[in-house]
Amino acid sequence: MATAQPVARKKSSSQIPLTYVVALVPVAIALNIVGGQINTALHLPTFLDMIGTGVVAIVLGPWWGALVGALTNLIGSFISGPINLPFAVCNIIGALVWGYGVRWGWGKKYWSFFLLNMLVAFFVSLAAVPIYVFLFGGATGHFADMMTAAFLAMGQNLIVSVFSSNILVSLADKILSGFVALAIIEALPASMTQGIELPKSTGLSRVLWIAGGIVLGLAIALIVTALQAG
Amino acid sequence: MRGAVLPISMVPGNSVVHKIAPLPKLLWAVGVLIISFSTRNPAILGAMIVLGLFLASISNIWSSFLKVMGILFPIMVIAIFLQSIAPAFPQPWTPIAQLGPFTIYQEGIYSGLTLFERTFSMTIFAMVFIMTTHPSDLFVSLEKIGMPYVINFILTVTLQLIPILQREFATVLSAQKSRGMKGTGFGAVLPSMVPVFVGAIERVQQMSISLESRAFGSTGKKTSYRNVVMGVKDYVIMVVGLLASAVTLYWILVDKSLDWSRTMHFSPTLSVILVITAALIFVTFIVISVSKIIKT
Numbered sequence: 001m002a003t004a005q006p007v008a009r010k011k012s013s014s015q016i017p018l019t020y021v022v023a024l025v026p027v028a029i030a031l032n033i034v035g036g037q038i039n040t041a042l043h044l045p046t047f048l049d050m051i052g053t054g055v056v057a058i059v060l061g062p063w064w065g066a067l068v069g070a071l072t073n074l075i076g077s078f079i080s081g082p083i084n085l086p087f088a089v090c091n092i093i094g095a096l097v098w099g100y101g102v103r104w105g106w107g108k109k110y111w112s113f114f115l116l117n118m119l120v121a122f123f124v125s126l127a128a129v130p131i132y133v134f135l136f137g138g139a140t141g142h143f144a145d146m147m148t149a150a151f152l153a154m155g156q157n158l159i160v161s162v163f164s165s166n167i168l169v170s171l172a173d174k175i176l177s178g179f180v181a182l183a184i185i186e187a188l189p190a191s192m193t194q195g196i197e198l199p200k201s202t203g204l205s206r207v208l209w210i211a212g213g214i215v216l217g218l219a220i221a222l223i224v225t226a227l228q229a230g
Numbered sequence: 231m232r233g234a235v236l237p238i239s240m241v242p243g244n245s246v247v248h249k250i251a252p253l254p255k256l257l258w259a260v261g262v263l264i265i266s267f268s269t270r271n272p273a274i275l276g277a278m279i280v281l282g283l284f285l286a287s288i289s290n291i292w293s294s295f296l297k298v299m300g301i302l303f304p305i306m307v308i309a310i311f312l313q314s315i316a317p318a319f320p321q322p323w324t325p326i327a328q329l330g331p332f333t334i335y336q337e338g339i340y341s342g343l344t345l346f347e348r349t350f351s352m353t354i355f356a357m358v359f360i361m362t363t364h365p366s367d368l369f370v371s372l373e374k375i376g377m378p379y380v381i382n383f384i385l386t387v388t389l390q391l392i393p394i395l396q397r398e399f400a401t402v403l404s405a406q407k408s409r410g411m412k413g414t415g416f417g418a419v420l421p422s423m424v425p426v427f428v429g430a431i432e433r434v435q436q437m438s439i440s441l442e443s444r445a446f447g448s449t450g451k452k453t454s455y456r457n458v459v460m461g462v463k464d465y466v467i468m469v470v471g472l473l474a475s476a477v478t479l480y481w482i483l484v485d486k487s488l489d490w491s492r493t494m495h496f497s498p499t500l501s502v503i504l505v506i507t508a509a510l511i512f513v514t515f516i517v518i519s520v521s522k523i524i525k526t
Contacts, residue, residue: 018380019441023434026384030391031427034399038419043518046416051423071381075388078365081302082263082356083349133318135267137309137345145308146516153331158316176416180423187428189435208416 020192021060025068028052032072032091033079045143046173049076050124053095054181058107059192062099066092083140086131090124094174097123098181102196110199114210117178121170128170129163138162144169154223164222168215175211239294241361247289251460252368253375254468259352259359261475266352268479270340271488275347282354291361298357304511306349311508313342314501319491327498327505334505339496342508365389366456379452387437391430398426 029052036049049072057065069091076084097120101107106116132138138158139145147165152158179202185193186200242248247255262278269275286295317323317338324336369382402422412418482488496504 017438017442019446020434020438022380022383022446023387023437023441024431026387026391027427027430027434029384029388030395031423031430033388033392034395035423037396038399042419044416044419048419052427055427071384071388075385077356078360079392081298082352083302083305085263135345136349137318137342138312138316139308140305145312145512148312149512152312152316158312158318161316176420180420183424184427187424188431208420 021064024060025056025064025071028056028068029072029075031055032068033076036076037080043143045169046176047142047169048173048177050091050094050174051177051180051184053091054098054177055184055188057095057099058102058181058196058198059185059188062096062103065095065099069095083136086135087128089131090127093127094120094124098178102198105197108197108199110202113178113182113199114175117175118171118214120178121167121174124174125163125167125170128166129159132162132166133159142169151222168219168222171218172211172215175207175214179207239360240364241289241291241294243290243362245289245362247285247358247362250362250467251458251464252363252371253460254464254471255359255363256368256371257468257475258471259355261471262355263352265475265478265482266348269482269488270344270348271482271490272340272344272347272494274478274482274488275344275351278351279347279354282351282358285358286354289358289362291358294361295357299353302353304515306346306353307508307511308515309345309349310339310342311505311512313345314338314505314508317341318345326496327502329502329505332505334498334501336496337491339501339504340491340494343504364456366454367458370454370456371458373452373454374458383446394433395426395430398429402426 031052032049035051036047038044039046039048050069053065053069053072056068070088072091073084073086073088098116101116101119105112106119107113132140138148138161144165147168148158148161151161151164156164182198185196185198262282265278266275286292314334315332315338317335317340319337319341323338325333326336326339327334366386369377369386373379373382399422402425403418406412406418406422
């Protein structure tokens with residue numbers, strides 16, 4: 001006798017009530033903005049303005065994440081000036097890579113989630129460099145400007161210098177943001193996260209050490225390359 | 231936390247600019263933003279800066295305006311330093327002076343100055359708009375021209391949540407410090423994000439139930455506590471802004487002689503003074519950043 005087998009339903013954001021989505025999105029945007037403000041206040045060499053984007057992109061889907069990204073920079077431009085506005089593109093791209101990456105299975109294992117965050121950093125940097133160089137002349141007052149000047153002094157051109165400094169900051173930022181988002185998602189109600197396969201969140205200190213190691217290794221590689229090319 | 235937040239918020243007042251409805255002001259700010267990103271002509275950008283400063287002065291927002299500019303100005307100046315030694319311009323570049331190991335290029339000075347003007351002009355207009363407009367009035371106006379209610383609601387709730395999250399972060403960081411844990415740096419900031427977000431999620435659940443009970447998703451006209459009425463004066467300002475932006479944009483796109491990058495010349499002395507000043511500001515910025523990082 002054939003028995004009906006339970007079929008695992010694919011998770012979609014449409015299963016979550018609109019009122020919940022409408023209430024979650026502002027929290028994510030506010031977290032992005034406040035995260036960025038704390039980062040500026042403490043002069044941390046990161047951005048910390050995409051944690052909310054990551055949470056929403058993974059839980060609700062890439063396009064809700066993109067909305068969070070776009071609105072973060074729109075509202076951010078009202079709070080900290082219009083320099084933020086063009087960087088909405090980076091926030092949107094980050095949301096799409098996180099959202100689709102997790103849905104395509106890149107978030108199942110610890111190492112693949114780590115790689116996904118590095119991929120986010122790479123695509124976000126690719127989008128950020130033209131904005132930095134052609135709209136703001138390579139500087140927006142971030143800690144990375146110091147590294148840009150250092151790479152310029154080594155004889156690199158502006159585009160390569162901005163990319164080199166931005167990818168270093170972005171790697172550290174997106175790895176940390178991705179794992180903080182993971183810890184937040186674990187703390188969300190089970191009804192919101194069922195069907196999403198993610199690795200178990202580990203202590204953030206371990207992530208900090210690994211991210212620091214990767215950034216340091218890449219920094220050394222970039223400096224050696226710059227010195228050889230210069 | 232307080233030091234982190236630029237003091238950009240509405241400055242209550244009764245000036246001519248305060249009395250203009252939000253939409254015409256938004257249109258002017260967007261127009262300036264588009265023109266700023268479309269041209270590198272120093273005269274056009276300079277004219278917008280002068281107009282912006284004039285609007286700031288008649289709005290009586292100088293005190294708050296100067297505080298914000300005091301923070302943003304050094305950031306904008308960094309572009310002059312970076313551009314002067316590595317212009318974001320197609321080669322060949324014309325060297326005009328030597329400053330230690332760095333060669334200063336004609337195109338770099340032009341590029342740095344115009345990028346500085348670009349950021350300055352759009353920031354001034356954005357500041358005037360934000361400091362003379364009540365956020366709720368802006369959202370009511372946007373809804374009237376077809377902005378979806380859901381987006382409008384998200385924007386309003388976000389603006390209300392930001393100070394709440396700031397307070398909660400400060401509380402969590404203080405609690406960590408009082409228990410002998412780290413109060414600054416990654417070790418303190420990253421773990422504090424989880425309880426703050428989870429606390430906010432609890433608020434979200436309550437808000438979600440509240441929205442359901444008030445039939446949030448229902449169709450029909452939504453009402454607002456605040457009401458914005460556009461007068462004839464507002465429509466005139468809006469049309470003038472639209473025409474001025476469109477004509478200037480058309481002029482920029484058609485008239486190739488507005489590119490002065492190869493024709494405008496800077497004396498070596500002026501260039502060196504400019505770059506040294508920008509470099510000093512840049513170094514000060516680096517020293518402050520590094521000292522803060524070392525402290526954390």
